[in-house]
Structure formats: C-alpha cells, structure tokens
Amino acid sequence: MKTDMQMQLDVLAELKWEPAINAAQIGVEVKDGIVTLAGHVGSYAEKWHAEQAVQRVSGLKALAIEIDVTLPGSSKRNDSDIAHSAENVLQWMTYLPEDAVKVVVESGWITLSGDVDWEYQKLAATGAVRHLMGVTGVSNQIMIKPKISLSAVESEIEAALKRRAHIDAQNISVEIQGANVTLAGTVHSLAERNLACHSAWATPGVRNVVDHLVII
Structure with missing residues (x-):
C-alpha cells in the first residue's frame, strides 16, 4: 500500500x-x-x-x-453564444437522436437534459461540449430510456464483470429493480470500481447505476 x-x-x-x-x-x-x-x-x-x-x-x-x-479575457463568452455553440455541435453528432438533448447555460455552466437510448450517447454529449470556449462546467442530466425488460440482463452484467474485472467479479453482487442496477461488494482499487460500474452502464436499458462497492 x-x-x-x-x-x-x-x-x-x-x-x-x-x-x-x-x-x-x-x-x-x-x-x-x-x-x-x-x-x-x-x-x-x-x-x-x-x-x-x-x-x-x-x-x-x-x-x-x-x-x-x-477564464482568460480572450476565452470569455456570453451564455447565448455558448448555448448556440453547444446546440450546433450536438446537432453535428450523427449518433445522437435529433433534438434529443436540451441545453441550458448559466454563467458559462452548461446543463444537458433529455433522453437517449444508450449510456455512451450520454457521455458523448458531455464530451462534445466540454471543450467549447467559455465553458466553466458541465452538468449531465440526460436520462437513458429503457427499451427492454431488465429482468433477463443480470446474468449479462455479471458475465461482463467476470470478463473484465476477473478475480473481483466474484466479490461483486448485482441487483436489478426496474431500470436501476445496484452494485455491492468489494474491489481492490478505484480503477476496478470504475470498471465494474462501466460494465453495468454498458448494458442496454440501464437507467441508473447505484455504486455501493467498497475499496479494500
């Protein structure tokens, strides 16, 4: 240690x-x-x-x-300009449904909302606006719409954890309630904790992941 x-x-x-x-x-x-x-x-x-x-x-x-x-003086922009830039860059993203993401800007801070089908789309939206000039922060409130029943995906999540987290997979339990996944148990590092959560998020239809994992 x-x-x-x-x-x-x-x-x-x-x-x-x-x-x-x-x-x-x-x-x-x-x-x-x-x-x-x-x-x-x-x-x-x-x-x-x-x-x-x-x-x-x-x-x-x-x-x-x-x-x-x-922000240095050359990077400062008003909220209206930032909002227009954010909306434009999101419209250019081919893997985001049209008008799926809404943009609100206050004092340079961007808040994203709306509904998408996959977690990677939610993350991509944040990545698209993160580097815009004048941005002071980003809040991602985009929701993931479940398109399938999650009652059959517990085994898929556990299999993904075993493939990617190896030994620690046996110490991780998965509980599903509706579109919510709760992970509990122990891991050995923050990297393995993040890996377990990413595996859960990568499952279609997952809307929320509750992380109760403990690093030992």
Missing part, C-alpha cells in the same frame, strides 16, 4: 505527464489515500483532464476537486 507521500509524488508526476494540463497551477494534498486537487485553471477542459489524470494513479481511494476555472 502506498504512503500518502508516495501517492502525492505519483499524482504530481501524472499531472506533469499530461500535456493538456499546466501542472504548475494545481496543488495536490493527500490524506489517508484521499487526494485533493486545488488551484486555478484556464478552462473546464483542463480541469476535466486533471481529474482523469489523477484517476489513472493506482491506489487512489477517493478524489476531491477544489479547482476553480478562471
């Missing part, structure tokens, strides 16, 4: 390795395996890349984000 000092050094190294981040603007604190990032960045995309970089570090138990997005 890594010490907090080792974790801090690994996180700092990973941030410096990520070319989309100005690591000098981000401070890192670690206590009991919980990493806190603080500082100021020039775009929401940079903040997101910092979060992703830290989650690649092994041994991470939890992550707290206290990073502020401070």
